[in-house]
Amino acid sequence: MLEIKGLEASIGDKQILRGIDLVVPSGEVHAVMGPNGAGKSTLGYVLSGRAGYEATAGLATFNGADLLDIEPEERAALGLFLAFQYPVELPGVGNANFLRTALNALRRARGEAEMDAPGFLKLARAEMKRLSMPDDMLKRNVNVGFSGGEKKRNEVLQMAILRPKLAILDETDSGLDIDALRIVADGVNALRGPDFSALVITHYQRLLEYIVPDRVHVLVSGRIIRSGGPELALELEANGYAGMVADAA
Amino acid sequence: MSASVPTTRLQATADAFLTRFAGIKASLPGDKSLRERAAATVRSKGLPGPREEAWRYTQLRPLTDVTFETPLHADVDAQALLGRLPEIAAPHLVFVDGRFRADLSTASSMVRTGAPSFGSGARPDFDPMVALNTMLAEDGVAISVPHDVDGGTIVLASLATGQNGRAIAFHPRHSVNLADGAKLTLIEIGLGDGVYFHNPVVTVSVAHGASLTHLRLQTESEQAFVLSTVYADVASDGTYDSFQLATGGRLARAEIHATLSGPNAIAHLNAAQLLAGSQHADFTTIVSHDAPNCASRQTVKTVLTGKSRGVFQGKIEVARAAQKTDGYQMNQALLLSPDAEMDSKPQLEIYADDVKCSHGATVGELDAEQLFYLRSRGVPEAEARAMLVRAFLDEALEAITHEAGRAAMETAIAHWWDRQA
Numbered sequence: 001m002l003e004i005k006g007l008e009a010s011i012g013d014k015q016i017l018r019g020i021d022l023v024v025p026s027g028e029v030h031a032v033m034g035p036n037g038a039g040k041s042t043l044g045y046v047l048s049g050r051a052g053y054e055a056t057a058g059l060a061t062f063n064g065a066d067l068l069d070i071e072p073e074e075r076a077a078l079g080l081f082l083a084f085q086y087p088v089e090l091p092g093v094g095n096a097n098f099l100r101t102a103l104n105a106l107r108r109a110r111g112e113a114e115m116d117a118p119g120f121l122k123l124a125r126a127e128m129k130r131l132s133m134p135d136d137m138l139k140r141n142v143n144v145g146f147s148g149g150e151k152k153r154n155e156v157l158q159m160a161i162l163r164p165k166l167a168i169l170d171e172t173d174s175g176l177d178i179d180a181l182r183i184v185a186d187g188v189n190a191l192r193g194p195d196f197s198a199l200v201i202t203h204y205q206r207l208l209e210y211i212v213p214d215r216v217h218v219l220v221s222g223r224i225i226r227s228g229g230p231e232l233a234l235e236l237e238a239n240g241y242a243g244m245v246a247d248a249a
Numbered sequence: 250m251s252a253s254v255p256t257t258r259l260q261a262t263a264d265a266f267l268t269r270f271a272g273i274k275a276s277l278p279g280d281k282s283l284r285e286r287a288a289a290t291v292r293s294k295g296l297p298g299p300r301e302e303a304w305r306y307t308q309l310r311p312l313t314d315v316t317f318e319t320p321l322h323a324d325v326d327a328q329a330l331l332g333r334l335p336e337i338a339a340p341h342l343v344f345v346d347g348r349f350r351a352d353l354s355t356a357s358s359m360v361r362t363g364a365p366s367f368g369s370g371a372r373p374d375f376d377p378m379v380a381l382n383t384m385l386a387e388d389g390v391a392i393s394v395p396h397d398v399d400g401g402t403i404v405l406a407s408l409a410t411g412q413n414g415r416a417i418a419f420h421p422r423h424s425v426n427l428a429d430g431a432k433l434t435l436i437e438i439g440l441g442d443g444v445y446f447h448n449p450v451v452t453v454s455v456a457h458g459a460s461l462t463h464l465r466l467q468t469e470s471e472q473a474f475v476l477s478t479v480y481a482d483v484a485s486d487g488t489y490d491s492f493q494l495a496t497g498g499r500l501a502r503a504e505i506h507a508t509l510s511g512p513n514a515i516a517h518l519n520a521a522q523l524l525a526g527s528q529h530a531d532f533t534t535i536v537s538h539d540a541p542n543c544a545s546r547q548t549v550k551t552v553l554t555g556k557s558r559g560v561f562q563g564k565i566e567v568a569r570a571a572q573k574t575d576g577y578q579m580n581q582a583l584l585l586s587p588d589a590e591m592d593s594k595p596q597l598e599i600y601a602d603d604v605k606c607s608h609g610a611t612v613g614e615l616d617a618e619q620l621f622y623l624r625s626r627g628v629p630e631a632e633a634r635a636m637l638v639r640a641f642l643d644e645a646l647e648a649i650t651h652e653a654g655r656a657a658m659e660t661a662i663a664h665w666w667d668r669q670a
Binding site for chain 2: 048050071075087098162
């Protein structure tokens with residue numbers, strides 16, 4: 001379970017998050033929707049520990065462990081995974097080497113045995129098949145020369161292999177056509193279960209037709225101004241954020 | 250005048266080498282007049298100083314702090330150093346403290362030993378380090394691969410024992426000649442302990458359609474002075490494919506002159522330098538395109554930590570006759586510490602009008618976003634940094650197709666990184 005209480009964060013001297021309260025119980029998928037500049041990506045970065053995105057007040061715990069005081073790799077070892085809005089290119093790092101290094105780093109951190117190369121390849125090939133990814137994507141350098149859709153599918157492949165307990169999807173739908181969107185959504189849905197939760201950060205309701213959330217939260221100007229069921233996303237789609245901001249004011 | 254002080258010190262060091270030459274010249278093998286000509290150059294020009302353009306970024310001042318003695322003739326025990334050589338299944342030519350050791354080497358019909366082999370490519374009247382080498386060279390090998398023969402792989406190793414604290418200087422002189430259509434991979438390895446001055450010169454001649462792969466692994470003592478020079482001449486349809494990895498030396502410079510003298514000749518001068526502490530390493534190349542339709546490629550990567558200093562000087566000269574030249578040079582440095590410094594000097598001199606020449610230089614730090622991406626996937630920071638450093642080097646390393654040679658380079662890189670942790 002992810003618990004966020006009174007979370008505040010600034011970038012430089014500009015306050016972006018102004019006191020966020022949010023609980024995502026295990027097994028649930030929650031959506032955070034909001035207009036540009038509301039602080040959606042900042043929330044993802046603060047939770048995953050990106051340098052320059054430190055919390056200035058408040059708490060965030062995952063299954064009781066304080067997230068904010070530990071390194072990004074320690075958060076990953078607890079089961080956190082940030083799917084990037086703009087996945088980073090790593091020239092000179094092969095995708096297979098990257099995935100296996102990450103998987104074995106997590107296994108080591110959890111006191112599990114490392115996976116050998118043949119075992120890893122078998123796992124990776126099976127997951128790639130499910131995500132309709134060609135085998136050569138394992139041989140290519142991480143995200144280098146990938147199309148927007150391939151980069152997002154590569155994020156979902158990492159998720160499928162690393163098996164996080166909490167996934168934060170930062171605008172994973174941006175730049176995806178409808179077929180890629182469906183593949184990505186299927187990848188996330190395949191992970192759903194009692195030990196998996198997700199925070200789906202998105203601007204549009206479209207992704208939520210494929211990843212149906214248990215709860216929807218509306219983030220505006222660094223605060224959650226409304227929460228509700230999946231129908232809240234439809235209301236936003238019909239009326240826009242402006243109407244809701246006016247109601248909340 | 251304060252500027253004259255280092256010159257005086259350099260002169261004193263040059264004088265010491267001249268005194269040594271006077272003492273041993275009667276017993277030196279080979280052409281006496283060549284030695285005397287080289288000595289005349291050393292006498293008139295001394296060692297290169299800061300006012301010489303080619304030596305502006307690499308100053309030999311630290312060399313003047315050390316008094317170098319004559320190498321011991323005794324067969325010193327080199328077993329421990331031998332154990333540090335990477336495992337490469339190929340004939341080995343082993344030098345210990347600058348002297349050939351038949352007892353540690355493999356005999357080969359392609360190799361002549363017992364005396365320095367001067368070749369014809371290097372110019373002692375022109376190049377001060379070649380002059381010093383030519384004056385004092387006592388040993389070396391001549392490797393010759395006959396017409397259309399694939400000579401396989403030969404390892405040329407230089408081990409320096411440190412001689413229990415006696416600083417010595419040695420100036421081996423080697424030649425490599427590939428006849429028409431011949432092939433060879435030469436893996437040159439330098440390693441050692443303590444303070445010494447290693448000043449090798451290798452002249453390379455690649456005849457028509459021949460191909461030399463020249464891999465150089467410079468993992469010398471971090472207290473050593475290592476100033477090496479290669480002169481390579483590549484005839485029509487020939488290939489000189491070289492890669493140097495340097496992790497050693499207190500003050501190191503590798504200078505390569507490659508002349509593409511016949512049409513369709515190819516030269517690759519790739520390198521990686523990994524520097525720490527107060528090390529200084531310089532990779533200097535002079536590629537002369539003298540014939541049409543030739544290609545040269547240089548990818549040079551330097552990783553710097555501590556207060557280390559890296560230098561890359563790359564000159565591409567395209568003669569008027571060298572139409573359709575394809576020259577490429579890329580030089581990139583990764584600074585892992587705010588106190589490290591990189592000096593980069595690309596130079597193009599083009600006298601032909603139909604050529605394609607490009608060069609680029611970048612200096613940067615590890616990318617924070619890439620580092621965060623890896624860490625967010627669970628890779629610990631130190632491992633993530635190692636991965637990104639290795640990735641930075643990849644472009645230079647990927648050109649090495651010789652498997653055992655490449656494995657030796659990879660191991661040296663991993664060891665270097667482990668020492669930084």
